[in-house]
Amino acid sequence: MAKVHIKLKVNGQEMEGLAEPRTLLIHFIRENLALTGAHIGCETSHCGACTVDLDGKSVKSCTVLAVQANGSEVTTIEGMANPDGTLGALQEGFRQMHGLQCGYCTPGMIVRAHRLLQENPSPTDEEVRFGIAGNLCRCTGYQNIVKAIQYAAAKLRGEEFREAAE
Amino acid sequence: MNDMTPTRAEREAKLEGMGCRRKRVEDIRFTQGKGNYVDDIKLPGMLFGDFVRSPYAHARVNKIDATRALQVPGVLAVLTAEDLKGVNLAWMPTLAGDVQMVLADGKVLFQNQEVAFVVATDRYAAADGIEAVDVDYEPLEVLVDPFQSMAEGAPLLREDIKDKTEGAHGKRKHYNHIFEWTVGDKDLTDAAFRNADVTINEMISYHRTHPSPLETCQAIASFDKVKGELTLWGTFQAPHVVRTVASLLSKIPEQKIHVIAPDVGGGFGNKVGVYPGYICAIVASIVTGKPVKWVEDRMENLTATSFARDYHMTTEIAATKEGKVTALRVHVLADHGAFDACADPSKWPAGFFNIVTGSYDFPVALCTVDGVYTNKAPGGVAYRCSFRVTEAAYCIERGMDILAQKLGMDPAELRMRNFIRRDQFPYQSALGWEYDSGDYHTAMKQAMEKLDYAGLRAEQQKKREAFKAGLTREIMGIGVSFFTEIVGAGPSKNCDILGIAMFDSCEIRVHPTGAVIARMGTKSQGQGHETTWAQIIASEIGIPADDIMVEEGNTDTAPYGLGTYGSRSTPVAGAAIAMASRKVKAKAQLIAAYLLEVHEDDLEWDVDGFRVKGLPEKFKSMKEIAWTAYHSPPPGLEPGLEAVSYYDPPNMTYPFGAYFCVMDIDVDTGVYKVRRFYALDDCGTRINPMIIEGQVHGGLTEAFAIAMGQEIRYDEGGNVLTGSFMDFFIPTAVETPVWETDFTVTPSPHHPIGAKGVGESPNVGGVPAFSNAVNDAFSFLGSTHIQMPHDYWRNWEAAKKLGVVE
Secondary structure, eight states, rough: OEEEEEEOOOOEEEEEEETTTTBBHHHHIIIIIIOOOOOSSSSSSSSOEEEETTTEEEEEEGGGGGGTTTTTTEEEEOHEEEEEEOOOHHHHHHTTTTTTTOOOHHHHHHHHHHHHHHOOSSSHHHHHHHHHTTOOOOOSSSSSHHHHHHHHHHHHTTOOOOOOOO | OOTTTTOOOHHHHHTTTTTSOOOSSTTHHHHTOOBGGGGGGGTTOOEEEEEEEOOOOOEEEEEEEEEHHHHTTTEEEEEHHHHTTTTTTTEEEEEEEEEEEESOEEEEESTOOOEEEESSSSSSHHHHHHOOEEEEEEEEOOOOOOGGGGGGGGGHHHGTTTTTTTTTEEEEESTTTTEEEEEOOOHHHHHHHHTEEEEEEEEEEEEEEEESSSOOHHHHEETTOOOOOOOOEEESOOOHHHHHHHHHHOOOOGGEEEEEEOBBOOOTTTTOOOHHHHHHHHHHHHHSSOOOOEEEHHHHHHHHHEEEEEEEEEEEEOTTTTSSSSEEEEEEEEEEESOOOOOOOOTTTTGGGGGGGTBBBOOOEEEEEEEEESSSSSSOTTTTSSSSSSHHHHHHHHHHHHHHHHOOOOOHHHHHHBBOOGGGGGGGOOOEEEEEOOOOHHHHHHHHHHHTHHHHHHHHHHHHHHHHHHHSSSSEEEEEEEEEBBSSSOOOTEEEETTTTOEEEEEEEEOOOEEEEEEEEEOOSSSOHHHHHHHHHHHHHHHOOEEEEESSSSSTSOOHHHHHHHHSSIIIIIHHHHHHHHHHHHHHHHEEEEEHTTGGGGEOSSSSEEETTTTEEEEEEEEHHHHHHOOOOSSTTOOOOOEEEOOOOOOOOOOOEEEEEEEEEEEETTTTEEEEEEEEEEEEESSOOOHHHHHHHHHHHHHHHHHHHHHHOOOTSSOOOSSSTTTSSSTTTTTTTOOEEOOOOOOOOSSSSSSSSOOOOOHHHHHHHHHHHHHHHHHTTSSSSSOOOHHHHHHHHHHHTTTOOO
C-alpha cells in the first residue's frame, strides 16, 4: 500500500514519517516515532490507554488515523515532565498519592488529566471522576487517581494540597 | 556523640523499612511513559504473528487453505496444526493435567479458538493474511450448558480422550466429565444433616468472568539458530515456570532458553498459564529465523485466553435453632470449557475450594466438585484470588446469610456465634486445612462499631416500613462478609506445578559500598515489589531502601521461583527475602566481631549495624562491614557479602477481613447506589500501608465489577456476547464507589516477618459483600437468593419477580 508522508509537532518538536493511510495514530506514534509511552488496551476507544492530546483535545489515538492527524500538534506522556526534566505536577501527584500500580493506564490517564485541568483548574472530586471516565484503570480503583489529580490541580494553582476527608 | 549524631528514630526513618508508606520507585519511569512492556520492545527484522480464529463454537475443520494468504504482500508463513505436528507441538499440556490444542487439530471446540497462525512483516499485513486464509468448517451440535454436559446423548466434545475412563485426577464418569474431587466425611456430614434443627439448600452460582488486565497477553520469541538459543519476552506472572515448560515442550535445553518478563501491565491471574500464542511465536521464530511478536487484541483476550469462575455450587448448611452451625455440604459443578486449563497447583483440580468452611467452626463438612467440558474457552484461572478461594468465600458467605434469614437472626450475629475463636488457632478445619492465626471477633466488632452497624440496621427497618407503606420506592441493603483466605502456595508437601515444588527465592548481593542488588523468583505486575521488597531488606540488614535495587523477571539472573499469583509473593518470596537477609546479617556479624575485636555473641543489632553490648560507642555500620567484606575480610572467612535463600513455607497463610457494603436500590429502575463500603483487612504484619490500601482499593473495584455486572456470557450457539469493553463491564471512575479501609494486625506465627499477603483479599471478600447487600435489600420482600451479577436489569427483574413492580 502506498505510504503517506505525515508531519506532526510532537511535544513541541517537529517529527515526520511515512505510513499507510490505514495506519492508526497510536501505531504511528509508538512505532514510527518510537514514543512508546501511550499504550493500546482495547482498540475500541473504551479504555483510554492510548490517550494523547491532539490540537488541544484529548483523543484516543487507537481510533484516529495517522493521516487525520497530519499537520497537528500532539502531546504525549513524554511531553509531561518539567522543562528541567523533573516530574511535572501530575506526574508528581500520581507518585505522591499512589495513583498507579501496573503503570499501563498511567500515560493516558495523565495526558487526559492534563487536558481536564486546562479546562477546569479547580474541579470537584466528582468532576475529576467524570472527566477521566473515558480512561479505565484495572488496578487502583481510581480513588488515589482522583487524589493525584487534585494534588496536581492544587500545585498548579499555587496552593498546598489538602486531602479531603473520606 | 554530638548534636549532629542522628537519633535512633532518624536512623530508622532513613532506612524506609517495613511499616513505612514509602513512595514507589517504579513510578519514576511509569509516570514518564518510560516503562518497558512487551509491545514496547522492537527487535531488528522482527515479524508479527496473529491468529485465524474459529467463528464456530463446535465444528469439524475439514480443510485449511493458505494459498491466497501466502500471496498477500508481507505474509511470510501460515502455520497450522499439521505444521506443529512436525515438532510435536500441535497439542500442549495444561497445568491441570489435561492437554490443549495449540492450533485446531481436526475440529474446533470454542468460538475464537486458534486455527492458524499467520506470520507477516507487520500487524497490518498479518491482519490482511488472516482474511485470506480459507477454512472449511462443518458445524457440530454445540454444548453450552454445563448441566447438560453429562446428559445422555450430549455432544461428544473431546474425541481425543473419548475412551479414557481415567483422567489426571481419577475416574471419569462420562465422555464430557473431567474429574470428581471429594473432601470431607460423608457419613458424619449426612448424619449431622439428619439431626439438624434447621437446614438450608440453595444453588449459588458464581458466573463466568475474566481477569482482563489492561495489557493483554503478549510475547516475542527470538531463536538464534547458530547458538541454538531461544529468548522469550512475555507477559508472564511466572517466568521461570514458562522457561521450564518451554524447554520440556521444545526440547531446547533449559540453559539455552532466556525468559524475560519485562514490565507487566496487570495480571490478575490471566498471565499465569501458557497460551497458544507463546508456542506459535516460538515455532514461527524457529521456522523463519527471525524474532516474532504476538500481541492479542482485547476481543481475543476476553474470548479465548482463559476465563475465571463458572462454579455452580449447591450449598447446604445444617444448624441448631440457636444458630450454631453443625455441618456444611457443598456440591460444585465446575464448567472448565473445552480444555481443563485451570491454573492450579497440580494436585488440586478444584484449587483450595475446601477453604469453603470459611471463618466458621464447622464440626463436619463434605465438599464434592465435578469438572465438565463445554464449548467455551478453556480455563479457569484464579482471577485475583488464590485458587478457587473466591468461589469458596462467595459460597459460604452467601450461605450464612441465607441461614441467618431462615433463622430470623441478624447475619452479623450469626457469624459472631460461629466464628473460630482466637484460642482455637492453629485451627484444624473439617476439610483439612490448618489455619495459622486469626482474631475474628475483634475484627468484626471493630468493623461493626466503626460502621455503626446497629444504626444502619435501625435505618433499614424504617426504610422497609416506609416502602411497605408506599412512601418510598427505594430499598436498602447491608451486605456483610467475613472472609478467610488461604494463600501463599505453597508448602512442598502439598503444592507443586508440574512437579516443581512451590517454593520461592531471593538472592541478595551487598556491594563494597554498601549498595545492594536483590533478585527474586517472583514478578510484579503492579504490586510494587521493587518498592516493598527493598523495605523488608532495609529493615533486616539496616541498609536504606533507596540503596537497594530489586530486579525480577529475568530467568538468567534471578533465582528460580514460582512467580506471582495467588497472593503468594509476600507469604513465600517475602519469607525468602527475610531469610536471605538474615544470612547476610549473620556473616556481617562475624565481620563486625572481627573489626570490634570481640566475640560475635557480645554484639547486638542496632538499626543499621552491630554494637558491643554495654559499650554503645563500639559500633560498626553495615556500610563499614560491607567494605570490610571486600577489602579486608577476617582471616578464614570468604570475602564477599551475599546470600541466597529458597523458602519452602511450612504452611499457607490465612488472611481475613470484615467487609460491609451499604446500598440503596430503586426498585422501579433497578439502579443501585453504593452508599458506603467499609473494608477491614488483617493481613498480618504490614510492609507498606500505602501499597496495601492501594491493593484493597483495586481489588474492591474488581469485586464491585464482578458482583454488579462483569460477565462472560454465551448464547445457545456458543457465541460470546461480551467480547469487548462495550459489553464486558469494567467500572469507570464514575461508577466506582469510594472505599473506606481499616485493619487489625494478627501476624502469621510461622512466617519470618509475620506477613500474610493482601492483594486478593478485597476480591475474595468484596464479591460476597456486594451480593449480600443486594440480596439483603430484597430479602424482606420474600427473596432468599438472587444470582449475580446484579446489574440494573437483573435488579429490576428481581423486583418484578417479587411482585413489587409491574
